[in-house]
Amino acid sequence: MSIDALPAAGWPADRVLATIDRYRSGDANWRDGRTFSLVYHAGDDVKAVLEAAFLRCFSENALNPMAFPSLRQMETEVLGIAAGLLGDPNAVGTLTSGGTESVLMACKTARDWGRAEKGIRHPQLLLPTTAHPAFVKAAHYFDMEPIWVPLRADFRADPAAAAELITDRTVLVVGSSVAYPHGVIDPIPELASLARAHGTLCHVDACLGGMILPFVGVLDAEHGRTLPPWNLAVPGVTSISCDLHKYGYAAKGASLVLYRDRELRKHQFMGHADWPGGLWGSPSAAGTRPGGPIAAAWAVLHHLGQDGYLGLARGSLAAARAMMDGIAAIAGLRVLGAPDATVFAFTMDDGDVYRLGDAMQARGWHLDRQQLPPALHAMITAAHAPHVQAFLADLRRSADEVRGMPAADDGQAAMYGMMGSLPDRGMAAELIVGFLDALDDPGAR
Ligand SMILES: Cc1ncc(COP(=O)(O)O)c(C=O)c1O
Known part of the structure; x- marks a missing residue:
């Protein structure tokens, strides 16, 4: 038994909080509409009531x-x-x-x-x-x-x-x-x-x-x-x-x-x-x-009520449909199926969609990668509405950049491509477990 990993004397509150803030500095910035899952934000006033x-x-x-x-x-x-x-x-x-x-x-x-x-x-x-x-x-x-x-x-x-x-x-x-x-x-x-x-x-x-x-x-x-x-x-x-x-x-x-x-x-x-x-x-x-x-x-x-939820749904739906229409208008890009609400995936017919994901990432947009078939995933809320046009402009540029290029051999694109193509799915699942195991292992990083 050892108690040494605990600080010998408790830290003052300001040191504790400053350290958390420093740790948070590398976190995904969900406030600027450039991430598409994990956080559902209904506005700062609603957040204050929640807190x-x-x-x-x-x-x-x-x-x-x-x-x-x-x-x-x-x-x-x-x-x-x-x-x-x-x-x-x-x-x-x-x-x-x-x-x-x-x-x-x-x-x-x-x-x-x-x-x-x-x-x-x-x-x-x-x-x-x-x-x-x-x-x-x-x-x-x-x-x-x-x-x-x-x-x-x-x-x-x-x-x-x-x-x-x-x-x-x-x-x-x-x-x-x-x-x-x-x-x-x-x-x-x-x-x-x-x-x-x-x-x-x-x-x-x-x-x-x-x-x-x-x-x-x-x-x-x-x-x-x-x-x-x-x-x-x-x-x-x-x-x-x-x-x-x-x-x-x-x-x-x-x-x-x-x-x-x-x-x-x-x-x-x-x-x-x-x-x-x-x-x-x-x-x-x-x-x-x-x-x-x-x-x-x-x-x-109780704070949002019917009006609040309807307003947020209206904003989310308008943003999602504008994005889907904009994506469909870019040569080679295609929304998969006919999404019923505000979540959708899209793929690229004339290039590597994972390369497209990396090109968007380089421009600050974090789209989740999907497989079977390869695609990028978006989950839209009203918080994305102000960013739809900027997103589409960057998507057009990114598509122009990667169109016609072969499958990537580096970056996230290559990793996803490799995992998707492994014929032994049990081995693919084991690799994922190995990745989880390595997260807190300094020797493996
Ligand atoms: C359809 C569906 N079911 C279940 C879950 C699991 O939810 P949670 O991540 O809150 O455990 C999710 C998460 O995205 C989901 O999309």
Whole structure:
């Protein structure tokens, strides 16, 4: 044992904070609209409300529902609002720490439901290839088998293929609203009716789209467009996940999972009556559940209200559509599929799209790289609206620069190209784990 890694004498607060600021100086600058994921910013005034609400409940813990009735009340009210937005005002659920925990809980619930109701001992999850890796994590943690459903040419899950793949061991059919890679809504009615016909469950992953699609639906209706059915209103959908910390603009650490009824939700909960530490009950994966994210989520829903969310959705949608139109107008560039909201991917037909990503990076734009097929990814909020024209101008220059050039042999482009082309996907996954392992290993850097 050694206590030497701790400072011998505690540092004064100003030294602590100055050091954090110095560490932060190399972080991505999300404020100038040049990053396209990770941060959802609804403006400094909204951020101030989030911070104040978060700090009000900074120390409180929702682990014990009796100790802090305020947190229970806020959680219940948030879930009630979400149930309405997500298509079934009678749905019941739980707040979680993020999309991954919501997805884990939906899968664990399906596993335990399958075991209890149908005696399924080796459960399968029917997953479109675009389903978020959180489902793979769930399969891994809960010993379930992922069965991969291919996509149609429009990048949406293929329900005909799903019908071929469903078995007596399928405990959950999954669709996304919207799927992260291409921003499209899977054919939820078809997937849900397939699940229903087989007497099994259907989960919609609306972690990404759940807090913007209700408002995109309103805006689309103003223009005579109809959003495909996407939520708990679709018969046969039995659960849905939705992140408040994405298009809900809440503080990080806020997501939720909702179920059609209480009986189903019970399979998520855990009770242990024999612990010397007391009678134990826990609704989700977390033990301690910090009060800050719950209070901030409650605060932002009430602060923004319908008007606020509609305004942000209008700004985000206008920026995303202007970007997609601008991209389509650049020779050789193509948006993949027909994105339903504000998330999309695009590729380059006459050059290496990863080189294009590097050329944009050199100009200060950080677009996430995708694969299968190679593409660049963008997740647009209203904060991007002022930067659309500058983005398109730099994209045009970057495309001119890399058009016709062969695949890159250096930089991020080469790394992505190499990883995408490795025939042994198990080895590719091992390389990723090796990368994670090396992050805190000074010898490997
Ligand atoms: C569709 C979808 N589901 C789940 C998740 C996981 O969310 P989190 O990163 O909050 O765990 C994401 C994250 O981007 C997502 O896009």
